[in-house]
Amino acid sequence: MTDGRTRRRDDTKQRLYDAAMELIAEHGFSSTTVDDIAVAAGVAKGTVYYNFPSKNALFEALLRHGVGLLTTDFRAAVAGAGTPPEQAVALIRAELAYIQRHRSFAQLLLSEMWRTNREWHQTLHLLRDEAVGVIAEVLERGVAEGHFDADLDVRMASAALFGVCLVVAVDWLVFEPDRSLESVQDSLIAVIRARVGI
Amino acid sequence: MTDGRTRRRDDTKQRLYDAAMELIAEHGFSSTTVDDIAVAAGVAKGTVYYNFPSKNALFEALLRHGVGLLTTDFRAAVAGAGTPPEQAVALIRAELAYIQRHRSFAQLLLSEMWRTNREWHQTLHLLRDEAVGVIAEVLERGVAEGHFDADLDVRMASAALFGVCLVVAVDWLVFEPDRSLESVQDSLIAVIRARVGI
Amino acid sequence: MTDGRTRRRDDTKQRLYDAAMELIAEHGFSSTTVDDIAVAAGVAKGTVYYNFPSKNALFEALLRHGVGLLTTDFRAAVAGAGTPPEQAVALIRAELAYIQRHRSFAQLLLSEMWRTNREWHQTLHLLRDEAVGVIAEVLERGVAEGHFDADLDVRMASAALFGVCLVVAVDWLVFEPDRSLESVQDSLIAVIRARVGI
Amino acid sequence: MTDGRTRRRDDTKQRLYDAAMELIAEHGFSSTTVDDIAVAAGVAKGTVYYNFPSKNALFEALLRHGVGLLTTDFRAAVAGAGTPPEQAVALIRAELAYIQRHRSFAQLLLSEMWRTNREWHQTLHLLRDEAVGVIAEVLERGVAEGHFDADLDVRMASAALFGVCLVVAVDWLVFEPDRSLESVQDSLIAVIRARVGI
DNA sequence: CATGAATGAGCATTCATTCAT
DNA sequence: CATGAATGAATGCTCATTCAT
CATH class of the missing domain: 1.10.357.10 (Tetracycline Repressor, domain 2)
Known part of the structure; x- marks a missing residue:
């Protein structure tokens, strides 16, 4: 269902936000890797790029x-x-x-x-x-x-x-x-x- | 002469300071490369490592x-x-x-x-x-x-x-x-x- | 109807053929992505894999x-x-x-x-x-x-x-x-x- | 010595040429990886990028x-x-x-x-x-x-x-x-x- | 039949560091 | 004292493939 998918995707985005915020604030933008963000958000690296272009x-x-x-x-x-x-x-x-x-x-x-x-x-x-x-x-x-x-x-x-x-x-x-x-x-x-x- | 050599070394160090300060301030630590610093200071990359351990x-x-x-x-x-x-x-x-x-x-x-x-x-x-x-x-x-x-x-x-x-x-x-x-x-x-x- | 479904399926396949032909010829096999093909054919990516095994x-x-x-x-x-x-x-x-x-x-x-x-x-x-x-x-x-x-x-x-x-x-x-x-x-x-x- | 270094670098370039020619011709440009080229030339991957910009x-x-x-x-x-x-x-x-x-x-x-x-x-x-x-x-x-x-x-x-x-x-x-x-x-x-x- | 979110292995590229000269 | 060729681990990003819906 659209609803389900959408909710799932929004969840993922929110988890990425949270993880990225925490990490980037602590270590700075350049020192935070996309890998770190993915791990912290509990998703695969590709998922970051599925949800954000870069x-x-x-x-x-x-x-x-x-x-x-x-x-x-x-x-x-x-x-x-x-x-x-x-x-x-x-x-x-x-x-x-x-x-x-x-x-x-x-x-x-x-x-x-x-x-x-x-x-x-x-x-x-x-x-x-x-x-x-x-x-x-x-x-x-x-x-x-x-x-x-x-x-x-x-x-x-x-x-x-x-x-x-x-x-x-x-x-x-x-x-x-x-x-x-x-x-x-x-x-x-x-x-x-x-x-x-x- | 020791004196001459020392002065030359200090020169190099100073130029590295100046170059690094400018670059790191502008782009941040992680985004500044040792290569950039060497180029801006007009020396070879190895020279940076000759003057500083890291x-x-x-x-x-x-x-x-x-x-x-x-x-x-x-x-x-x-x-x-x-x-x-x-x-x-x-x-x-x-x-x-x-x-x-x-x-x-x-x-x-x-x-x-x-x-x-x-x-x-x-x-x-x-x-x-x-x-x-x-x-x-x-x-x-x-x-x-x-x-x-x-x-x-x-x-x-x-x-x-x-x-x-x-x-x-x-x-x-x-x-x-x-x-x-x-x-x-x-x-x-x-x-x-x-x-x-x- | 079987007829209708079959025709629809054939349509999809044909559109995938056309899209793939155009793209692969222009950019080569490796440089053409399944995503590109799906978009050009106007279908979802999964549909490509529904119609072809790989x-x-x-x-x-x-x-x-x-x-x-x-x-x-x-x-x-x-x-x-x-x-x-x-x-x-x-x-x-x-x-x-x-x-x-x-x-x-x-x-x-x-x-x-x-x-x-x-x-x-x-x-x-x-x-x-x-x-x-x-x-x-x-x-x-x-x-x-x-x-x-x-x-x-x-x-x-x-x-x-x-x-x-x-x-x-x-x-x-x-x-x-x-x-x-x-x-x-x-x-x-x-x-x-x-x-x-x- | 400059001579030695230069000769060494030219050697490396030539080896990269040879390796890349062979591999790209056989597998195509996109399917040939820089890693393959480096291995075939017997150098580290970074060396490819030291000798060619891309x-x-x-x-x-x-x-x-x-x-x-x-x-x-x-x-x-x-x-x-x-x-x-x-x-x-x-x-x-x-x-x-x-x-x-x-x-x-x-x-x-x-x-x-x-x-x-x-x-x-x-x-x-x-x-x-x-x-x-x-x-x-x-x-x-x-x-x-x-x-x-x-x-x-x-x-x-x-x-x-x-x-x-x-x-x-x-x-x-x-x-x-x-x-x-x-x-x-x-x-x-x-x-x-x-x-x-x- | 069809979708699209998610995956993870793979890739081009970067860069701090080493070392022979 | 200085150089620059070489290195390889790390990084941002891509993409064929899977699967729940």
Whole structure:
């Protein structure tokens, strides 16, 4: 039955996604072999190529998948909070939580986001704009409504906010994995709020 | 003459460093071949193996070299400024300037810094502590002297500061390469200073 | 209905023949994939294996089919002409016409006819004898009836005649495809007739 | 020493040529693996790729090599004979002799010469013109000097002569390998000369 | 009758490493 | 001190074949 076949195929694709995500995040794209992915997904190597035209294509699909989830989380965070400052806090929490759940993907972004001349660079660029764009919207609204400094460089601020969460979260998961999400979130917000006075 | 030979050898090593840095930063470690490095350095492939025991060893030496330079710049920045807040600003400037000069190395750090299970992970970890440690010292002194909030999470703050500079700088060089160092620095400091009010 | 099903099955087989002939002739046996054949025939890959036990078997059937048609044409040409010399001309015309209609098959023969150690070599050998045999018969009769030189090496002459038509026809179709069949036929007969005087 | 290294490399290349020629002629291009070639040449697989950029490139070099030799033989045959008819006979003998020595190459030509859409088609086309061109020159001179029919289609005649030798020679080597070159040559010339009377 | 997802052996190609010169 | 020819294990990808539906 079509239904059965389709379900079977979707299963396979999902298992390949999961396996590839884990492996590529841990070892990087080039060091992850298609063989590894197949073994981890519990299928034959040919099955990878039956479901994706190439290793690159699988990776691109992966990026799309991962950033899509993140953007969805971002949108939900914004929708669930009231004022821009509250939304910003919600975004930070959402990003940290996402990274906690998909640590591997965060390492992937860190590795690939600013690397040019890769086949999937274009794809990643667009996806990034999608995700960071949600942050930028909030900051813009915050500026418009007088919550944030009027001359805030929104582009840089959103990139910086996105990036600092990324870096802090990954650092946390690598070096202090036992610390709780709440603790990290509180510290990070404190750091951002801190009148560092510089 | 020994002197001449040594100098010649150092030359070769330096050229290999430069070539490898450029290539690995641009394409990643796995995607850079020893052949590429040899060609870019203008030597035969065997020469790479005459000067370094392996590709991994070359890369470790590279990391040591690069982080060493950064740490030196950090120390100079601290020495050239008075109070901790001034030192912090000097550190930001130093990091941005370093990345501008060695953009490739920054991308390298971003890719490798938080990736475990690589042969050189240990090395990189130690080096990172060396560099980030300089930032931490300044923040600690700032807290001790009452410049910064007393309950500042210094560990996280220094990691965050290091990371945010890294991310902002790379983002700058990739997406707005024509912007000046000063402009970026000013914006970044403004963003950090901003009573974001969250 | 049995009739309907049979016809449908024959349709599928014919479409597979046509598709395979075209593709194998153009790209060779090894470079033609079963996938290509299925797509070109507009059926699923499994259908190829439902109708033929293997790719090799499909190819053998193809050879049988193609040479069978050629032999039939040869027989018709002989039957439609009077004396051996006239029959020889008719054979030349038949071969050229056949190749014009099935150019792909001619290229196939050229590639495979003299290649030993292929699974289907035996098959092809027998088929060849069938077709070239018709030419040989005509030449033999021509010798017996005094039309041709008494000491003609009939075996070689028939092979040579068969081959020269093959080569000339393929050359024509590849390099001067706009030339007419008649023109080629006339030139070829003139060349054969020519007292080259060597 | 450069000399030693160079000689060693040339040796390797020659051995690869020989091995590849034999194998590709016998089994065809697609069915011959680089592994086979390496084993037959007595080197490691990587060595093939150290000496040629790809399997295709090796094959193109092979074609150049083989047709080059044939053309040289053709030129020598023409130079060693007096009148165009004598030169034509010498060419036939040269072609038969060449094919006897390089039977594999002849099968190769038969398979590839009229196959379009292959990467090396262009190369082969040019090479063919070079070799067949020598025959055409002789025929042209023969016509000009009144040895051959004035309205001879030289283009076709040279292609036909080249092709008929090819076909006859291969047929000979496959089906009557014990027959002598002289015998075949005599029969072939007799066939060509025969007032077939068609 | 026909389908198409899945398989795994096989292939062209790459590349870190060795070593004779 | 430097070279570059040679190596062979590893890798991305192909494709004939199988089989559950």
